[in-house]
Amino acid sequence: MQAQLIALDWGTSSLRAYKLGPAGVVLDQRSLAWGIMHLPTEPRDIAGVRCSDGFELAFDAACGDWLDAQLNLPVIACGMVGSAQGWSEAAYRNTPVDVASLGKALHRVRSMRGTDVYLVPGVIEQVGLPNVMRGEETQVLGVLQGLGADVLIGLPGSHSKWVEVAEGCITHFDTFMTGELFAVLSKHSLLGRTQKITEEFQAEAFDRGVQVALSEDGRRGVLSTLFSARTLGLTGELAGDQQPDYLSGLLIGHELAGLPAGARHKPIILVGAAALCARYQRALALCGFDHVSLAQEATERGLWQLAVAAGLTQPALET
Amino acid sequence: MQAQLIALDWGTSSLRAYKLGPAGVVLDQRSLAWGIMHLPTEPRDIAGVRCSDGFELAFDAACGDWLDAQLNLPVIACGMVGSAQGWSEAAYRNTPVDVASLGKALHRVRSMRGTDVYLVPGVIEQVGLPNVMRGEETQVLGVLQGLGADVLIGLPGSHSKWVEVAEGCITHFDTFMTGELFAVLSKHSLLGRTQKITEEFQAEAFDRGVQVALSEDGRRGVLSTLFSARTLGLTGELAGDQQPDYLSGLLIGHELAGLPAGARHKPIILVGAAALCARYQRALALCGFDHVSLAQEATERGLWQLAVAAGLTQPALET
Numbered sequence: 079m080q081a082q083l084i085a086l087d088w089g090t091s092s093l094r095a096y097k098l099g100p101a102g103v104v105l106d107q108r109s110l111a112w113g114i115m116h117l118p119t120e121p122r123d124i125a126g127v128r129c130s131d132g133f134e135l136a137f138d139a140a141c142g143d144w145l146d147a148q149l150n151l152p153v154i155a156c157g158m159v160g161s162a163q164g165w166s167e168a169a170y171r172n173t174p175v176d177v178a179s180l181g182k183a184l185h186r187v188r189s190m191r192g193t194d195v196y197l198v199p200g201v202i203e204q205v206g207l208p209n210v211m212r213g214e215e216t217q218v219l220g221v222l223q224g225l226g227a228d229v230l231i232g233l234p235g236s237h238s239k240w241v242e243v244a245e246g247c248i249t250h251f252d253t254f255m256t257g258e259l260f261a262v263l264s265k266h267s268l269l270g271r272t273q274k275i276t277e278e279f280q281a282e283a284f285d286r287g288v289q290v291a292l293s294e295d296g297r298r299g300v301l302s303t304l305f306s307a308r309t310l311g312l313t314g315e316l317a318g319d320q321q322p323d324y325l326s327g328l329l330i331g332h333e334l335a336g337l338p339a340g341a342r343h344k345p346i347i348l349v350g351a352a353a354l355c356a357r358y359q360r361a362l363a364l365c366g367f368d369h370v371s372l373a374q375e376a377t378e379r380g381l382w383q384l385a386v387a388a389g390l391t392q393p394a395l396e397t
Numbered sequence: 398m399q400a401q402l403i404a405l406d407w408g409t410s411s412l413r414a415y416k417l418g419p420a421g422v423v424l425d426q427r428s429l430a431w432g433i434m435h436l437p438t439e440p441r442d443i444a445g446v447r448c449s450d451g452f453e454l455a456f457d458a459a460c461g462d463w464l465d466a467q468l469n470l471p472v473i474a475c476g477m478v479g480s481a482q483g484w485s486e487a488a489y490r491n492t493p494v495d496v497a498s499l500g501k502a503l504h505r506v507r508s509m510r511g512t513d514v515y516l517v518p519g520v521i522e523q524v525g526l527p528n529v530m531r532g533e534e535t536q537v538l539g540v541l542q543g544l545g546a547d548v549l550i551g552l553p554g555s556h557s558k559w560v561e562v563a564e565g566c567i568t569h570f571d572t573f574m575t576g577e578l579f580a581v582l583s584k585h586s587l588l589g590r591t592q593k594i595t596e597e598f599q600a601e602a603f604d605r606g607v608q609v610a611l612s613e614d615g616r617r618g619v620l621s622t623l624f625s626a627r628t629l630g631l632t633g634e635l636a637g638d639q640q641p642d643y644l645s646g647l648l649i650g651h652e653l654a655g656l657p658a659g660a661r662h663k664p665i666i667l668v669g670a671a672a673l674c675a676r677y678q679r680a681l682a683l684c685g686f687d688h689v690s691l692a693q694e695a696t697e698r699g700l701w702q703l704a705v706a707a708g709l710t711q712p713a714l715e716t
Contacts, residue, residue: 206614207609207614207622207629208628208629208631208632208634209624209628210628210631237624252617252621253621253624254617254618254621254624255586255587255623255624256620258586258587259582259586259620259623262581262582262585262586263578263581266581267574267578267581268574268577290526294525295525295526297655298571298573298655298656299618299651299652299654299655300618300619300620301573301574301575301578301619301648301651301652301655302571302572302573302574302652302655303526304574305528305572305573305574306526306527309526309527309528309572310526310527312527312529313521313523315527329620332618332620333618333620333621336616336618336620336621337617
């Protein structure tokens with residue numbers, strides 16, 4: 079099948095490349111370790127010229143052969159590749175944004191081999207405390223197709239995003255530094271010292287963490303409840319191998335407790351790694367959120383739709 | 398003046414020794430780097446015997462000469478020296494505790510030189526989530542003398558304690574991991590990368606952090622507001638040298654927002670390092686806490702009173 083688009087999901091620590099066919103169907107895909115903070119450094123010839131630029135090298139490795147096989151294939155990319163530390167800066171666009179407005183705002187960078195790469199801008203919200211995302215906007219737009227009503231989209235991770243969508247438009251979002259906090263506390267704080275890492279998910283400990291966050295004790299905030307990961311160990315109520323999942327449940331519980339009150343009755347869609355989404359789904363159920371579903375292939379679908387909106391490729395023929 | 402008591406404040410990272418005279422007046426004092434996690438390792442003769450035990454070596458360095466000069470001087474010690482990782486474990490006592498009950502529960506360890514050292518037990522509260530302290534109970538009891546009414550005592554630090562006292566009795570306390578979280582976030586998270594350390598206190602940034610914690614945005618919790626330390630940098634509203642004090646104000650603000658509602662009208666006494674107490678005093682004022690004062694020499698006063706309650710030394714003669 080003839081390819082129509084190359085779509086790159088290019089973040090801080092990884093680079094995923096998709097070759098998409100008609101209607102955005104995935105014909106081929108690759109995953110490389112060359113996120114923008116881990117670019118290749120060994121010089122190589124590209125289009126007959128010696129090259130030592132990390133972005134060019136990574137781009138060539140990700141899809142050079144696809145472009146050689148089909149010269150005029152358009153390329154779109156989202157994620158940190160468009161940040162100030164990326165290949166070229168695609169300035170943030172203010173909320174509200176939808177597929178049409180973001181598709182018109184792609185930022186072009188010309189690669190050494192002469193191919194234009196269209197970078198998706200990140201999104202900024204400047205009502206109250208400023209909030210930014212870069213990459214997640216594409217995932218959100220990718221799951222919206224066919225959804226009419228208002229939804230809340232959760233993207234768990236180092237910096238979890240919760241994105242409110244109305245009429246196909248991103249209207250508001252919040253960030254929670256849950257994943258990064260879990261990592262730094264486990265690696266560098268007193269709490270990590272008594273943690274024992276285990277393969278098996280400690281469901282009971284996780285649930286207890288969520289429930290503590292929701293409890294009367296939880297109202298003092300996470301700065302206070304965190305200490306219980308230590309004291310429950312001291313009193314023998316939490317074994318070392320239960321402590322990581324207790325802390326995970328506690329932090330996720332506090333994150334969910336911070337969602338707007340109205341969120342409880344909206345349909346929720348989770349986007350992200352399966353194991354992490356499973357944790358959030360479990361915690362959401364404990365918090366009384368009823369309508370939770372999981373989305374697949376959000377990034378490649380979002381990139382496809384943005385490319386269509388930008389006129390880089392043609393939508394599927396309506397039949 | 399004749400000494401009556403040796404009082405040791407022996408924590409994780411430091412050891413302070415006080416030689417106290419009648420009525421607990423400080424005759425001499427020393428500060429050593431030998432906290433229980435940093436004990437001396439070079440063997441030395443103590444009382445004619447070769448010794449390589451770190452606790453014995455540190456104890457001898459702290460007050461061996463005082464004991465040589467005055468053989469039967471009693472010794473009391475508080476802090477992590479009485480923990481499971483300490484010299485000998487002085488098991489936690491349950492709340493409520495006061496000077497009389499804690500003074501009766503001192504745990505004795507005999508040193509190589511034949512001197513008994515009396516260790517003050519830590520305190521545990523087992524209503525709801527368990528909470529523990531070790532060392533702070535002595536400081537709290539040290540500032541209570543002469544105070545009749547109910548007070549709230551704040552001990553800012555890595556693990557800040559807020560201790561409710563009624564009728565001279567410790568009835569309830571909470572812990573907030575504020576100081577440790579500030580340290581690990583500054584050293585190991587994304588937020589630290591754009592921080593510039595400066596000598597000068599950035600009052601405006603600190604106040605802004607406190608106010609964000611108290612604002613409508615703050616209700617989503619610290620996992621969410623933390624990200625503003627990054628985004629306010631991205632939008633040019635917070636320079637690199639303002640970011641550490643913004644984060645400090647934000648975390649302290651969330652801590653204070655977690656205090657019980659009734660705390661606002663109680664007299665508050667702060668105990669701790671002067672610079673840190675000054676930050677808390679500033680934040681408390683922004684939060685509308687009216688009656689805040691600072692206590693001095695809390696530890697040595699507390700150790701003196703516990704020693705009196707235990708019968709190790711005599712109180713001042715009433716005149």
